[in-house]
Amino acid sequence: MLRVEGLHVYYGAIHALKGISFSVAEGELVTLLGANGAGKTTALKTISGLLRPRAGTVALEEHALEELGPHEIVRLGVVHVPEGRKIFPRFTVLENLKAGAYARRASSIREDFDFVFTLFPRLKERARQMGGTLSGGEQQMLAIGRGLMAKPKLLLLDEPSMGLAPLLVEQIFATIRAINQQGVTILLVEQNAAMALSISERGYVLETGTVILEGKASDLVTSDRVRQAYLGG
Amino acid sequence: MDLALAIFPQVLMDGVVLGFMYALIALGYTMVYGVLEFINFAHSEIFVIGAFVGVEVLLLLEASGNLAALHPAFILVVLLFAGMALSGLAAVGLERVAYRPLRGAPRLVPLISAIGASFFLQDFIRFIESLWRNTFYLTYPSIDVLEKTISLGEAVTIPVKSILVIATALAMLLALYLLVNRTKVGTAIRAVAQDPDTAALMGIHVNRIIALTFFVGGSMGGAAGVLFGLHYSLVNPYAGFIPGLKAFTAAVLGGIGNIPGAVLGGMVLGLMEAFAASYLSILTSGAFGAEYKDVFAFVVLILILIFRPKGILGEKVREEGV
Ligand SMILES: Nc1ncnc2c1ncn2[C@@H]1O[C@H](COP(=O)(O)OP(=O)(O)OP(=O)(O)O)[C@@H](O)[C@H]1O
Ligand SMILES: [Mg+2]
Numbered sequence A: 001m002l003r004v005e006g007l008h009v010y011y012g013a014i015h016a017l018k019g020i021s022f023s024v025a026e027g028e029l030v031t032l033l034g035a036n037g038a039g040k041t042t043a044l045k046t047i048s049g050l051l052r053p054r055a056g057t058v059a060l061e062e063h064a065l066e067e068l069g070p071h072e073i074v075r076l077g078v079v080h081v082p083e084g085r086k087i088f089p090r091f092t093v094l095e096n097l098k099a100g101a102y103a104r105r106a107s108s109i110r111e112d113f114d115f116v117f118t119l120f121p122r123l124k125e126r127a128r129q130m131g132g133t134l135s136g137g138e139q140q141m142l143a144i145g146r147g148l149m150a151k152p153k154l155l156l157l158d159e160p161s162m163g164l165a166p167l168l169v170e171q172i173f174a175t176i177r178a179i180n181q182q183g184v185t186i187l188l189v190e191q192n193a194a195m196a197l198s199i200s201e202r203g204y205v206l207e208t209g210t211v212i213l214e215g216k217a218s219d220l221v222t223s224d225r226v227r228q229a230y231l232g233g
Numbered sequence B: 001m002d003l004a005l006a007i008f009p010q011v012l013m014d015g016v017v018l019g020f021m022y023a024l025i026a027l028g029y030t031m032v033y034g035v036l037e038f039i040n041f042a043h044s045e046i047f048v049i050g051a052f053v054g055v056e057v058l059l060l061l062e063a064s065g066n067l068a069a070l071h072p073a074f075i076l077v078v079l080l081f082a083g084m085a086l087s088g089l090a091a092v093g094l095e096r097v098a099y100r101p102l103r104g105a106p107r108l109v110p111l112i113s114a115i116g117a118s119f120f121l122q123d124f125i126r127f128i129e130s131l132w133r134n135t136f137y138l139t140y141p142s143i144d145v146l147e148k149t150i151s152l153g154e155a156v157t158i159p160v161k162s163i164l165v166i167a168t169a170l171a172m173l174l175a176l177y178l179l180v181n182r183t184k185v186g187t188a189i190r191a192v193a194q195d196p197d198t199a200a201l202m203g204i205h206v207n208r209i210i211a212l213t214f215f216v217g218g219s220m221g222g223a224a225g226v227l228f229g230l231h232y233s234l235v236n237p238y239a240g241f242i243p244g245l246k247a248f249t250a251a252v253l254g255g256i257g258n259i260p261g262a263v264l265g266g267m268v269l270g271l272m273e274a275f276a277a278s279y280l281s282i283l284t285s286g287a288f289g290a291e292y293k294d295v296f297a298f299v300v301l302i303l304i305l306i307f308r309p310k311g312i313l314g315e316k317v318r319e320e321g322v
Helices: A040-048 A070-075 A093-100 A110-119 A121-125 A136-148 A166-181 A193-199 A217-222 A224-230 B002-036 B043-063 B072-102 B108-133 B160-182 B184-194 B196-201 B206-232 B241-254 B259-283 B290-307
Strands: A002-011 A014-024 A029-034 A055-060 A078-081 A154-158 A185-189 A202-207 A210-216 B149-152 B156-159
Touching: A002 A040, A014 A029, A014 A040, A014 A055, A014 A210, A029 A040, A029 A166, A029 A193, A040 A070, A040 A078, A040 A154, A040 A185, A070 A078, A070 B196, A078 A136, A093 A136, A093 B184, A110 A121, A110 A136, A110 A166, A121 A136, A136 A154, A136 A166, A166 A185, A166 A193, A193 A217, A193 A224, A202 A217, A202 A224, A210 A217, A210 A224, A217 A224, B002 B043, B002 B156, B002 B160, B002 B184, B002 B206, B002 B241, B002 B259, B043 B072, B043 B108, B043 B206, B043 B241, B072 B108, B072 B206, B149 B160, B156 B160, B160 B184, B160 B206, B160 B259, B184 B196, B184 B206, B196 B206, B241 B259, B241 B290, B259 B290
Parallel strands: A029 A185, A029 A202, A078 A154, A154 A185
Antiparallel strands: A002 A014, A002 A055, A202 A210, B149 B156
């Protein structure tokens, strides 16, 4: 479904992605692992159109995403839930969710509100609260909920468990798996390698802008390099 | 004291008129700041373009003998729409040519570009008018109904001009409120103001929304220009400097980036200026005359900003996601 090939991305003189390639098949849940600064966020931003690659291609089925702007890429069903949640602080929970459905026709979003509220009942209780005053965990639920409001075919999640209490982390991962089982393809970026691999089919490991390892999630969990670097021995 | 009481309604009216004028101009500064965190210093010339479009339409109507023949309400509507459209388009053009190519450059760079654009537009208007009319000091032809006054009791007379300014400004503010708060593009404008990258991820075409914001802010300035011309009659290419500076001040006073703040700041500044102009000399027995009105207004401004550095209604304009 998504095929990234030979991607080079720069920030000015900084060479952040040095020719990485990876792919995600329809219905899959794939994890992108890597230390801080490896280039995971950069990769997601390039897919969603916030960054332009200097070289390489990002193909979604027959579409060349590297030639499109972010507003067009969303309309193809590629939805990016950014790192750090990026809730609109001066929108209410409801307005944030509505913003997620911006690219769609207003008439068809009713059920999706219900779907998001079933996944995250807390959001329903807080519907009229300002995004900026939600707790970190509530903001993360809202960020994922807002992404779902766009009716993604491919969901890009950047560190959805960051800064959350262990119980909530488990809940978020369970939700991600549930969303995937509903037929949404997911590319997940995570620091929590054990959890991420436990719900994924495949994974890639990035190091300073290159893919150093890839394979089935079950193989990666047992690989020495992943164990040493991300799973604490 | 009797005198002070007697002129009160008049002064209040002057202050309100001035306040609405500043408010309309201030919206252009504040809306653009909202989406780009950048002060469009050429907005004062966008305002002047509105004033010139107004006078040109009136002069052309006069020359063709239509000024007296057409219904004044119709003329005013045409005037306002023409001024708004051209000022709005000029603002969009300005953004495209002078600001967008500099996006991502250090913050000082587009600011310098704005100051350059401001000089350019002043002299461009001067050039065109000099070619076309041999002068760039123009006078609005008078429209009879606007010269009338309405009496309320014995002490208070209200010029129709003032009512026109207030009514038009209120209508524009209501329209703007509805646009920003009740429509989909309004949602997009507010989303871009909070976080442009995330807005783009929602499917919002950020560049288009920025252009639209320039258009809306520019057309508010254009309407203010037409009202300014109708109210004070004289226009020249440099006439935008002082009102522009005051309106910018009003925007800062209300909290830059904040739309209700711009209206409030404009009103506060307009009222302070009008009251200072009339009362300073009465209250100080002539020690300070009306010429100190701006000093007074800006002293109050500085005091407010010392205690509320982000302006009366100000908040941090673009929060980081927590
Ligand atoms: N806006 C920027 N300007 C310059 N360099 C940047 C910018 N954003 C990221 N970088 C650099 O690019 C590299 C990759 O950053 P990226 O954010 O993609 O890492 P990451 O894998 O997401 O890290 P983390 O796990 O900490 O989120 C880093 O070296 C970073 O310093
Ligand atoms: Mg990151």
